[in-house]
Amino acid sequence: VNELMKQKNGFSGQLGFVFAAAGSAVGVGNLWRFPYLAAKDGGGLFLIIYLILVFTVGFTLLTTDIAIGRKTGKSAIYAYQEMKKKWKFLGILTFFVPVLIMTYYAVIGGWILKYITIYLTGSGKEAVESNCFTNFISSPSSVWFGLIFMFLTALIVYNGVEKGIERVSKFIMPILLLMVIGIAIFSLTLKHPLEDGTVRTGLQGLKVYLTPDVKGLTVTRFLQISLDAMSQLFFSLSVSMGIMITYGSYVKKDVNLNKSISQIELMDTGVALLAGVMIIPAVYVFSGLDGMSAGPGLMFISLPNVFYSMGLAGRLIGLMFFILTAFAALTSCISVLESITANCMELFHAERKKVTSILTVIYLAATAIIAMGYSTFYVEVQLPSGSTGQLLDIMDYISNSFLMPFIALLSSILIGWIVKPSWIAAEMELNGETFRRKKLYNVMIRYIMPVIMFILFLQSTGLLNK
Numbered sequence: 053v054n055e056l057m058k059q060k061n062g063f064s065g066q067l068g069f070v071f072a073a074a075g076s077a078v079g080v081g082n083l084w085r086f087p088y089l090a091a092k093d094g095g096g097l098f099l100i101i102y103l104i105l106v107f108t109v110g111f112t113l114l115t116t117d118i119a120i121g122r123k124t125g126k127s128a129i130y131a132y133q134e135m136k137k138k139w140k141f142l143g144i145l146t147f148f149v150p151v152l153i154m155t156y157y158a159v160i161g162g163w164i165l166k167y168i169t170i171y172l173t174g175s176g177k178e179a180v181e182s183n184c185f186t187n188f189i190s191s192p193s194s195v196w197f198g199l200i201f202m203f204l205t206a207l208i209v210y211n212g213v214e215k216g217i218e219r220v221s222k223f224i225m226p227i228l229l230l231m232v233i234g235i236a237i238f239s240l241t242l243k244h245p246l247e248d249g250t251v252r253t254g255l256q257g258l259k260v261y262l263t264p265d266v267k268g269l270t271v272t273r274f275l276q277i278s279l280d281a282m283s284q285l286f287f288s289l290s291v292s293m294g295i296m297i298t299y300g301s302y303v304k305k306d307v308n309l310n311k312s313i314s315q316i317e318l319m320d321t322g323v324a325l326l327a328g329v330m331i332i333p334a335v336y337v338f339s340g341l342d343g344m345s346a347g348p349g350l351m352f353i354s355l356p357n358v359f360y361s362m363g364l365a366g367r368l369i370g371l372m373f374f375i376l377t378a379f380a381a382l383t384s385c386i387s388v389l390e391s392i393t394a395n396c397m398e399l400f401h402a403e404r405k406k407v408t409s410i411l412t413v414i415y416l417a418a419t420a421i422i423a424m425g426y427s428t429f430y431v432e433v434q435l436p437s438g439s440t441g442q443l444l445d446i447m448d449y450i451s452n453s454f455l456m457p458f459i460a461l462l463s464s465i466l467i468g469w470i471v472k473p474s475w476i477a478a479e480m481e482l483n484g485e486t487f488r489r490k491k492l493y494n495v496m497i498r499y500i501m502p503v504i505m506f507i508l509f510l511q512s513t514g515l516l517n518k
């Protein structure tokens with residue numbers, strides 16, 4: 053009966069699964085963090101390292117999560133328990149990652165909604181007025197935008213896997229892909245004269261993006277770039293936080309996992325690469341690369357300036373950009389809430405609608421609190437990684453920088469040495485499929501992942517910076 057229920061509540065087929073999983077993977081990380089890192093870390097050099105990592109580390113982590121999910125048919129907590137009773141604690145730890153991420157993801161979604169309204173109701177001038185972004189997030193009214201985003205997410209999850217998540221992802225993902233491609237092409241056609249009479253073009257910007265900058269490259273810098281690429285990859289694929297385990301648990305046994313995993317990798321990486329084509333040339337043409345500052349600064353300050361410099365077209369492009377970003381954030385946000393929901397449904401033997409309703413109340417409150425981390429509940433904390441941050445950054449640090457590498461480290465040891473890679477391979481070879489990168493998988497999960505994850509974990513504690 054249990055098995056039947058899973059089948060009924062899962063994805064309708066491969067396409068639905070791939071779009072939903074890619075929807076989770078493609079998020080603000082692809083759109084703002086990837087281009088920023090590429091610009092900072094030597095352009096093509098970063099791209100090469102990232103691509104190598106996608107097909108080795110990324111492939112290993114994604115395969116592990118999805119295979120665990122489909123094989124056990126459960127979410128993180130019970131999936132780990134089923135693999136090895138004593139390792140249930142790792143499932144619980146994994147469960148905490150989305151629990152923490154959910155407190156702040158809708159806050160970021162709210163910021164994006166605000167910028168959509170700016171471009172809908174005006175020329176985008178408001179967005180370039182001094183301190184627009186800082187003033188907005190530090191005003192208590194910004195909370196409403198986060199609440200709306202949270203509510204939207206909850207509504208989709210409330211409707212279930214096929215009728216909610218799959219339907220929305222199948223609608224959003226193709227549109228998102230088209231928009232990214234469209235803006236990327238537009239970005240390449242840009243031209244802008246400088247004061248000294250020379251003209252900067254989008255194609256020159258593309259060259260800056262793609263050319264490996266190896267001038268003055270040292271071993272330390274190379275390692276730093278690799279670590280940047282690694283943590284980006286992690287975040288980008290939504291792995292080691294139970295999300296892909298939950299989504300994997302909804303996949304029917306006759307779906308080709310090998311193909312699905314390749315398609316998810318390809319979509320996530322494709323959108324990241326295209327986001328670079330979309331953003332780097334545009335920023336380069338209008339402001340040199342000074343505008344490529346980290347995180348929110350790029351998205352909510354530099355880009356609006358670029359859009360404004362484009363005149364009328366900029367308003368349209370700005371609107372499109374923030375709509376596609378909202379789409380990307382929404383499909384990621386629903387995967388976070390779904391993972392929490394699925395774990396709770398199993399934990400409390402409760403039905404979806406009830407669980408989602410309770411979680412909605414909790415997370416509306418959490419979203420409000422984190423959003424007010426820039427006003428009423430303002431704190432400034434020194435994080436072990438070196439930077440300072442507010443409530444949102446604290447949650448982000450614990451979940452993404454600290455817990456994820458730690459979970460990946462322990463999972464690799466569990467799968468590599470205790471449960472054994474053949475346990476995963478059996479799921480990948482179901483229906484007589486060939487597990488295409490099997491040898492690579494075995495070596496990665498047993499030897500390479502533990503080392504890499506340990507280094508990444510050390511880095512997050514700040515020990516490597518000293």
Ligand code: PHE
Nearest residue numbers: 077079080081082287288384
């Ligand atoms: N993968 C998403 C991105 O690239 C981020 C994300 C992290 C989504 C955690 C869900 C959970 O932006």
